[in-house]
Every structure is written in C-alpha cells, then in structure tokens.
Amino acid sequence: MARIETPADLEQYRLQLREKFGKYQYAVSVCGGTGCRAYDCINVFETLREIIDKKDMSHTVNLRLTGCQGFCEMGPLMFIHKNGIFYVRISPEAVERIVESSILGDEVVEELLYKSPADGRRIVHQQEIPFYNKQRRFLLAMNRDIDPLNIDDYIAKGGYGSLAWALFESSSEEIIDIIERAGLRGRGGAGFPTGRKWRIARQAPSPDGIKYVICNADEGDPGAYMDRSLLEGNPHQVIEGMTIGAYAIGASEGYVYVRHEYPLAVHHLLEALDQAREKGLLGKNILGSGLDFDIKVSVGGGAFVCGEETGLIASIEGKRGMPRPRPPYPANYGLWGRPTNINNVETWQNVPLILQMGADEYAKIGTEKSKGTKIFSLVGKINNTGLVEVPMGITLREIVYEIGGGIPRGKAFKAVQTGGPSGGCIPAHLLDIPVDFERLQEVGSMMGSGGMIVMDENTCMVDIARYFMEFLTHESCGKCVPCRLGTKRMLEILTKICDGQGTNENLEALESLAADIKASSLCALGGTSPNPVLTTLRYFRDEYEEHIVNKRCPAGICQALITLRIDPDTCTGCGACLKICPVEAISGEKKQPHSIDPEVCIRCKLCISRCPKEAIYTE
Amino acid sequence: MEKEGCSCNRSFVPPEDLSPLEDIVERYRGERGALISVFHEIQQTYGYLDEGIMGELAKKLGYQLSHLYGLATFYTQFRLKPIGKHLIRICHGTACHVRNVREVTEEAKRFLNIVPGETTEDMYFTLETVNCLGTCAIAPVLVVDGVYHGHMTPSKMKKLLEKMVKEGGREASGQD
Numbered sequence: 001m002a003r004i005e006t007p008a009d010l011e012q013y014r015l016q017l018r019e020k021f022g023k024y025q026y027a028v029s030v031c032g033g034t035g036c037r038a039y040d041c042i043n044v045f046e047t048l049r050e051i052i053d054k055k056d057m058s059h060t061v062n063l064r065l066t067g068c069q070g071f072c073e074m075g076p077l078m079f080i081h082k083n084g085i086f087y088v089r090i091s092p093e094a095v096e097r098i099v100e101s102s103i104l105g106d107e108v109v110e111e112l113l114y115k116s117p118a119d120g121r122r123i124v125h126q127q128e129i130p131f132y133n134k135q136r137r138f139l140l141a142m143n144r145d146i147d148p149l150n151i152d153d154y155i156a157k158g159g160y161g162s163l164a165w166a167l168f169e170s171s172s173e174e175i176i177d178i179i180e181r182a183g184l185r186g187r188g189g190a191g192f193p194t195g196r197k198w199r200i201a202r203q204a205p206s207p208d209g210i211k212y213v214i215c216n217a218d219e220g221d222p223g224a225y226m227d228r229s230l231l232e233g234n235p236h237q238v239i240e241g242m243t244i245g246a247y248a249i250g251a252s253e254g255y256v257y258v259r260h261e262y263p264l265a266v267h268h269l270l271e272a273l274d275q276a277r278e279k280g281l282l283g284k285n286i287l288g289s290g291l292d293f294d295i296k297v298s299v300g301g302g303a304f305v306c307g308e309e310t311g312l313i314a315s316i317e318g319k320r321g322m323p324r325p326r327p328p329y330p331a332n333y334g335l336w337g338r339p340t341n342i343n344n345v346e347t348w349q350n351v352p353l354i355l356q357m358g359a360d361e362y363a364k365i366g367t368e369k370s371k372g373t374k375i376f377s378l379v380g381k382i383n384n385t386g387l388v389e390v391p392m393g394i395t396l397r398e399i400v401y402e403i404g405g406g407i408p409r410g411k412a413f414k415a416v417q418t419g420g421p422s423g424g425c426i427p428a429h430l431l432d433i434p435v436d437f438e439r440l441q442e443v444g445s446m447m448g449s450g451g452m453i454v455m456d457e458n459t460c461m462v463d464i465a466r467y468f469m470e471f472l473t474h475e476s477c478g479k480c481v482p483c484r485l486g487t488k489r490m491l492e493i494l495t496k497i498c499d500g501q502g503t504n505e506n507l508e509a510l511e512s513l514a515a516d517i518k519a520s521s522l523c524a525l526g527g528t529s530p531n532p533v534l535t536t537l538r539y540f541r542d543e544y545e546e547h548i549v550n551k552r553c554p555a556g557i558c559q560a561l562i563t564l565r566i567d568p569d570t571c572t573g574c575g576a577c578l579k580i581c582p583v584e585a586i587s588g589e590k591k592q593p594h595s596i597d598p599e600v601c602i603r604c605k606l607c608i609s610r611c612p613k614e615a616i617y618t619e
Numbered sequence: 620m621e622k623e624g625c626s627c628n629r630s631f632v633p634p635e636d637l638s639p640l641e642d643i644v645e646r647y648r649g650e651r652g653a654l655i656s657v658f659h660e661i662q663q664t665y666g667y668l669d670e671g672i673m674g675e676l677a678k679k680l681g682y683q684l685s686h687l688y689g690l691a692t693f694y695t696q697f698r699l700k701p702i703g704k705h706l707i708r709i710c711h712g713t714a715c716h717v718r719n720v721r722e723v724t725e726e727a728k729r730f731l732n733i734v735p736g737e738t739t740e741d742m743y744f745t746l747e748t749v750n751c752l753g754t755c756a757i758a759p760v761l762v763v764d765g766v767y768h769g770h771m772t773p774s775k776m777k778k779l780l781e782k783m784v785k786e787g788g789r790e791a792s793g794q795d
Contacts, residue, residue: 035756038767072756222712225753260659260696261752301655301694304750318652320693336651379714379755386756417713451755453713467716471750477693582729604725609773 003280005288007164010155017156024062026103027081029144033068033229034264035386040092041065041076047092051099061103064153067143067233067268070387071131074114079126079144086126087112117383117405131384134403136365138373139349140389143233148268151275154236160281162355166244167289175248176202179351181359183371188216188307188344189422189448190524191370191437197341200331201249204339211251212340213242215295215348216312217258217265220304221420222471224451226375227345229387231258231265234349235272239282239295241348244355246293249341254295257312260302269297304421304475308523309342311477322477323523344449346375366392370436374450376418378404381411381456390435397431400454411456415539419448421468421475422528424535425461444535446528460557461540462547466494468532476526483526486517490533498558502548507537556618559603563619568593570615577607577616631666631701639664640672644679654680654690658697667698695750703738703745705783709761712751720759724748726773730780743789744780 004010021027030045045065052061069077074088078098085102087094087109094112101107113122114129123129146153154160166175180195201211215238219227231238242254258266273295276282284292298316305311306321313335315321334340350372354362363371370392376399379385383405390399396416400406407413415425424445426433433439437447455464469491478484490513493506514530521527537544546552553561566577566586571593578586578594585601588594596607596616608616632639643660647653657676661668668691677684691697709715709724728734731744738745754760757769761776768779783789 034754034767035769038754038757038760038769072754075757219753220750222716222751223714223755224751225755228753259753261749298652299656299659300696301658302696302750303694315655316652318654318690320690377714377755379758380717385714385758420713451713453717453755455717459717464717467713475750604729605719605722606726606729606773609722609726 002278005280007168007287010160010164010287014155014158014161017152021062021156023059025060025082027062027064028103029064029066029069029079029081031067031069031075031077031144032065033072033075033143033232034225035068035072036075036077037264039075039089041090043092044076044078044090044095047095048099051096055099064145064147066146067148068140068229068387069144070137070140070229070389071129071384072387073383073385081145084125084127086114086124086129088114130405131386131388131403134394134398135389136373136391137389138353138365139230139234139237139346140375140387142237143229146234148233148235149271151236151272151279151281154234155279158356159236159352160240162352163240163243163281164287165355166247167287167291172202172248172250175244175355178359179248179354182354182362183366183369184347184350184354184362185370185437186343187346187350187374187449189419189446191447194343194347197331197343198245198248200329201251201339201341204332206338208338210253210336210338211249212335212338213246213249213251213254214312214316214335214340214342215242215254215256216307216309216342216344217256217262218300218307218312219259219262219345219449220307220475221422221449221451223377223379223417223453224420224449225377226387226450228259228262228265230345230349230375231256231262232268235265235269236276237349237352238269238345239272239276241351242295243282243286243291243293244351245341245343245348247291249339251341252292252294254293255298255316255335256295257298257300257306257316259300266297266299273297303477304471305477305523305525308525311523312342313340320477322479323525325522346450367434367436369438374435374447376450376452378452378454380417380453381407381459382454383408392436393434395432395434396426399435399452400431404454407454407456411458413454414457414459415455415461417445417453417455417464417532418451419446419528419531420451421472422446422524422531423448423451424531425455425464425539426535427539444531444538446531458555458557460498460553460555461536461543462494462497462553463555463557465533465536466491466498469494469529472525472529476529480520480522480526482517482520483522483529486513486521486526487529489513490517490530494533497544497547498553499560500547500551500558502544504548506548507541507544510537562603563598564596564601564603564605564607565617565619566594566596567615567617568595570613572613572615574612576610576612580606580610582606632664634665634669634672637672637675640675640679644676654687655694658691658694662697667701669701670699700738701742703742704787705743705764706745706747707761707763708747708749708752709735710750710752710754710759711748712753712755712758714755714758715751715760718758720771722773723759723761723771723776726776727780730777741789743787744783 078087184194185191306315308323311321311323330340375389473487476483573591585597735748759771
C-alpha cells in the first residue's frame with residue numbers, strides 16, 4: 001500500500017503487516033547502535049545474512065539490524081525472538097554455530113551467553129540479567145524489536161495509532177489535558193511540565209497563524225547519549241510525538257535540531273521522514289484529517305550552548321547560537337518570531353506512549369511529582385555500562401549496584417555525577433535518595449538530560465570540577481560578563497589548586513564567584529555553571545583541603561601533586577617504561593629494577609600504562 | 620565498521636575550483652537560515668572553509684566577510700585550515716575523562732609530535748579532541764577517519780598509529 005488515507009486504512013495496513021510478519025518462523029535482532037558498531041556488529045549481521053541466504057531461509061527468518069539495545073558494554077548483541085535467547089560479545093566466526101544451534105534448533109551456545117560476574121553463572125534470557133530486570137523499558141523496548149529504517153516494523157507494533165486517535169477521536173484541548181494529567185515533564189533537564197508548555201504555545205497569538213514545534217536533539221551534555229539512541233533506534237516515535245504536538249498546539253512546521261556528531265541518527269531520521277511522507281503520515285492532509293505538518297532537519301555546528309532553547313532557535317535561524325533574555329519565552333516569541341514549542345527527543349517519544357496507555361495508567365509510574373520513566377546513560381567507573389530506563393523514584397543505589405553491578409576491580413564508590421556540566425556530584429551517603437526532579441535539585445545536582453557518570457576512589461573531585469569548568473569556559477558564548485569572565489576566573493583558581501599553588505582563600509573566592517555567576521548570568525548555561533564546583537565543595541571539601549594544605553592529590557590524578565615510583569620487588573627490568581618515557585626520566589640496567597628520576601619526570605603516566613607487571617605506582 | 624559520515628579520508632576539491640561552491644549556493648538559495656548548512660557542505664566538499672571560498676561566498680550572498688567568519692568561528696565543527704590525510708578525533712567527554720582518556724591523548728601527542736588542533740607537517744595526521752562523541756559506554760573512545768575505537772589505552776593508541784603509518788606508507792614516521 002502506498003499512501004494511507006484514513007485511520008481505517010492504517011488499521012487494515014497494520015493487520016496486513018502483522019499477517020506478513022507472522023509468516024516468518026523466526027525473528028532475530030542484532031544491535032546496530034553506534035556502540036556495537038565499534039565492535040564490528042555490522043560484520044556479525046552481514047555474516048548472519050549470508051548464512052541465512054545460503055541456506056535459502058530468507059523467507060523464514062526475519063532479520064533486523066536494530067538501534068541501541070542498551071547493554072553497550074557487552075556488544076555486539078543478538079536476540080532471538082522465538083526462544084528469548086540473548087547472546088553477547090559475538091564474533092562473526094560464532095554466527096554459524098548460533099544459526100545451527102539456536103535459530104534452527106533450540107540449543108544454547110553456553111559460552112556466548114552473558115556471564116554473571118557475581119557467581120559466574122551463564123544467563124540465557126535477557127530479562128533475567130540483573131542489568132535488564134530492574135529496568136522498565138517502555139521506550140527502549142521498541143529499539144530491540146524494530147528496524148529503524150523500516151516504517152512497517154513500527155506500524156506493525158502499533159505505531160502511528162496514537163496519532164490517528166488524536167486526529168480523529170480527540171480535540172487539541174483534550175490532548176493537552178491528557179499530557180497534563182499524565183504529569184509529563186521535560187526530559188531535557190529542567191523538568192518543566194510539558195502540557196503547560198503546550199497550552200501556552202497553543203494560546204499564544206501568531207501574527208500570520210504560523211507556529212512551530214522543535215525537537216531538541218542537541219544532546220550536548222558530555223556523558224549522555226539517550227537521545228542519540230532513541231533517534232537512531234526509533235525515529236518514527238519522535239515523528240509521531242511531534243505530529244501529535246503540532247496538532248495540539250496548532251503548528252504547521254517542525255524542526256529537529258540534531259548534533260553534527262550524530263551522523264547515524266541524522267541518517268535514520270531523514271530516512272524515517274521520507275517513509276512517513278510517502279505513507280501520508282507526514283506532510284499534507286495527514287491520514288485524511290486535513291492536518292498539514294512537515295518536519296525539517298537542522299544539523300548543528302557543535303556548540304553546547306545551542307541546547308538552550310533561545311540559543312537553539314538562533315542557530316536554526318542561521319545565526320550564532322547565543323541565548324537572549326527571557327521573557328518573551330519561545331512559546332510566545334520563538335523561531336522567526338512565531339510561537340514555538342521546544343521539547344527534547346525523549347519527551348516527544350513519551351507522547352505517543354501516553355496516548356496509548358492513557359494518562360491515568362502512565363501517571364501510576366514514578367513519584368508524586370515526577371511521572372513515567374527516565375533513561376540514563378550509566379557510564380564511567382561501573383561494571384555494566386549502557387543505557388538504562390528506570391521508573392522515576394528508583395534509588396541511585398539500585399541503579400549503581402543492582403543494574404550497574406557496582407564498581408570494577410573492587411574499588412570504592414566515590415560519587416555519581418548527574419546533570420552534565422549544569423549538575424553535580426552526589427556522594428555515597430546520598431545513594432539512597434529517590435531519583436526525581438526535586439530530590440536531585442535538593443542535593444545540589446539536577447536531572448539534566450540523563451548522563452550518570454560513576455566515579456571511584458581514583459577519581460579526583462577537584463580535577464572533575466576543573467574539567468567541567470574548562471568545558472564551560474570553552475562553551476560560554478561570551479555574551480554576558482558573569483559567565484564569560486566568571487567561569488574563566490573559577491577555572492584559573494581550580495587549575496592553581498590542582499597544580500599545588502592553592503591557598504586557603506581560594507575556596508572562599510570560588511564560593512563568592514559562584515554566587516555571583518548564579519545570580520547574574522543570562523541563561524541556564526551560566527546560571528548553573530558553578531554547580532559542579534559547589535557540589536564538590538559541599539561534599540568533598542576535604543579533598544580540596546588536601547590539595548591546598550598538604551599538597552597531595554589523594555586520588556593520584558593531579559600531575560603536579562604526585563610522584564611516580566617503581567616498586568623494585570615487582571619490576572623485572574624489561575625496559576618497556578624506559579623506552580616509552582618521553583623525557584628519559586627512567587633508568588636501569590636490563591633485567592634489574594628500574595627507577596624514575598622525580599626531577600625529570602613529567603608525570604604523563606605513559607609508563608604506568610606500558611608496564612606489564614603493574615610495578616609503577618603514584619604517591 | 621561504521622563510518623561517522625564525516626568528510627575525512629576522501630579526496631577533497633581544491634579551493635581553486637569554484638564550481639561545487641556555485642552548486643551549493645544555488646541549492647540553498649532562498650532558504651532561510653541555511654548558512655550553517657552551507658558551511659557544512661563546503662567543508663564536506665573542500666575539507667575546510669578556505670579563505671578564498673569564504674570571500675567568494677560573501678560576494679555571492681551579499682554578506683560582509685566578517686559576518687561569515689563570526690558565524691564559522693562560533694561553532695567548533697568548522698575548520699579554517701586544511702586537514703591531513705587521516706583525522707583522529709579523541710573524545711574528552713566526562714565518561715572518557717574519568718576513564719583516563721588524557722593518557723591516550725598524551726600518547727597521541729607524543730607519537731605525532733603535535734597538539735590537538737594541529738596537523739603534522741607532512742599533512743598525514745590531524746589530531747583533534749571533541750566534547751563528547753556520545754558513545755560513552757565504550758569509553759575512552761576515539762574516531763579515526765569515521766571508524767569508532769572503544770576502550771582505548773595508550774598502548775592501543777600507539778599500535779593503531781603504527782599500523783596507520785605502516786599501511787599508509789607514510790614517508791616520515793612518528794618519533795618511535
């Protein structure tokens with residue numbers, strides 16, 4: 001079927017697709033997210049396809065290369081639908097065996113199963129793996145089951161049903177009521193109620209009737225990649241969400257503003273837009289409802305500040321992405337001066353889900369004020385890294401220890417960083433707080449877009465504060481003085497402390513600068529920029545003091561404050577460190593213990609990484 | 620392996636050839652706010668935003684040259700200098716930072732004898748650092764000519780560079 005003209009057509013097409021897909025005896029999903037691609041999953045997929053073709057089974061096996069399935073640490077991943085077997089770290093050589101045993105047969109290939117680090121047990125089914133079983137994957141589940149480049153997969157799974165319902169069974173006002181009652185709040189960081197935002201944009205007058213909706217996919221927080229995975233893995237749900245939003249607000253044009261660093265997401269989105277247009281689910285007279293709405297893609301130029309909504313609008317308009325004072329808010333005066341509603345990728349993806357579940361069912365997930373699930377990228381010093389979707393209100397401890405499997409190599413947990421450069425570091429004694437918008441703010445951090453970076457005893461908190469301040473100094477757009485100069489002064493102080501030049505007055509100066517920057521910056525980038533410093537000062541002040549008073553970096557990170565030494569009992573005199581040292585600070589006879597001259601050493605630590613015996617340590 | 624879809628590792632048009640520029644300008648004529656897209660296309664075609672090209676663009680569109688440079692330098696994606704044959708982009712996102720990506724960058728700097736943002740004299744390697752590649756689960760991560768490499772260490776960095784030098788038949792090799 002080419003164009004779908006009515007909701008009845010859509011339902012009929014859906015039934016046809018289900019019948020067609022039902023004829024396949026087997027369905028197999030190979031994860032094709034960017035993480036797995038680094039492990040050559042494309043080769044795994046191609047090998048699988050060749051074998052299936054050779055066996056003349058392409059009409060019985062429905063093969064899918066999917067978006068990110070979340071467990072990036074274990075890639076490449078494969079899921080076999082008929083028996084639920086889940087394989088990890090697959091090599092192209094292992095594919096033949098999988099086909100014979102688990103696709104054609106019902107046998108399990110033991111050594112390709114996930115192995116629990118706790119007890120060495122092999123786990124057959126995805127749902128039994130601790131990383132997955134505490135999650136509630138309302139959004140991410142679809143990533144495993146559809147081919148993002150095939151609209152039929154999404155439609156067969158019920159896709160565009162919410163849009164048809166909205167256009168034909170509901171009014172714009174009712175849609176906004178539902179979103180409001182569901183309690184959906186913006187997933188981009190600040191958590192503003194989505195329904196209220198829509199209502200303001202709906203009521204705002206436009207000089208010529210034109211209004212816009214925008215999807216913010218400028219996922220700039222370092223350490224966060226939820227939005228990339230949603231766009232890569234399930235672009236149609238974003239398109240459907242935006243179209244429902246456009247209907248509710250009265251917008252006729254949409255933009256997706258996406259980072260240049262996400263080429264695969266751009267590719268999948270452009271392809272999905274074409275397919276949706278072809279099917280009559282986007283463009284003129286959508287599903288015969290009379291609604292005209294289309295979406296353009298705007299690729300960013302790599303500026304963190306463009307995640308701020310007025311900066312983003314300026315960038316779409318082809319200008320420098322500098323924020324401007326609000327009000328007027330974009331809901332009243334946005335893109336090209338028209339009422340504009342901006343939500344982030346994850347927020348838009350929640351919209352079809354809410355209409356499908358109903359506001360009351362949806363509102364049962366989460367806490368009193370934070371509803372639904374939230375996707376986090378659980379990364380850093382953690383055993384199970386990947387994307388996790390959890391109900392709001394889950395504790396940080398559950399995320400870090402049960403889903404994440406704790407800290408590698410038995411190291412001690414130190415902090416978890418949320419909210420990106422606007423957020424903060426949460427220490428161990430607060431691990432039992434429930435994750436919701438309010439609680440995270442109370443402890444000095446914020447939800448942010450969902451980066452969750454775990455740090456262990458070998459992470460220096462002063463260095464982390466310096467890292468974020470350096471990032472923000474680079475990314476400050478330069479428009480307002482407190483942010484442009486304030487972040488620079490704070491960076492200078494932090495650098496001095498890391499270099500062992502700190503004084504006691506420095507901490508007071510940091511706090512005073514932080515207060516001024518917070519109070520007087522123009523936009524959220526500046527206004528929240530002191531947060532990483534403030535939370536580390538609040539929870540890890542002793543580490544700052546160690547740097548200042550005792551000129552020591554307890555984590556062994558700050559180069560000026562550490563000395564590299566070779567343990568003579570462990571060193572075998574192999575000479576590897578001697579060869580790599582860029583400043584010839586290491587000496588020693590062959591097969592005799594070597595030593596490092598601290599006067600010459602520049603503490604680049606290249607020798608540590610090269611030593612086969614782990615004989616080199618910092619103090 | 621997945622190509623990042625960037626402009627690297629392909630032959631670029633020399634900046635003296637203005638005909639692709641004409642095409643780009645015509646394609647975007649009349650479209651509002653298209654300047655950033657035009658820069659992206661120029662960079663994909665020529666490898667960087669050449670001074671002569673920018674001058675031509677300013678003339679064609681009726682902008683002050685300073686306006687174009689003001690825009691191009693605001694965004695980190697745009698390069699004003701040509702890049703080498705191979706482009707190495709090391710992620711300095713938070714996840715990579717806490718997993719000690721700095722040591723990987725140190726190794727690259729040492730091997731290539733350049734700092735991030737520079738190109739080797741023989742135009743063979745360009746080294747860059749980026750804010751976040753969004754593949755944090757396999758940190759530390761870098762992209763070489765569009766191919767992602769995860770869980771990097773200084774030794775893996777060295778091996779990778781040595782392999783590129785050898786297979787590419789580079790004349791003047793690194794310091795090692």
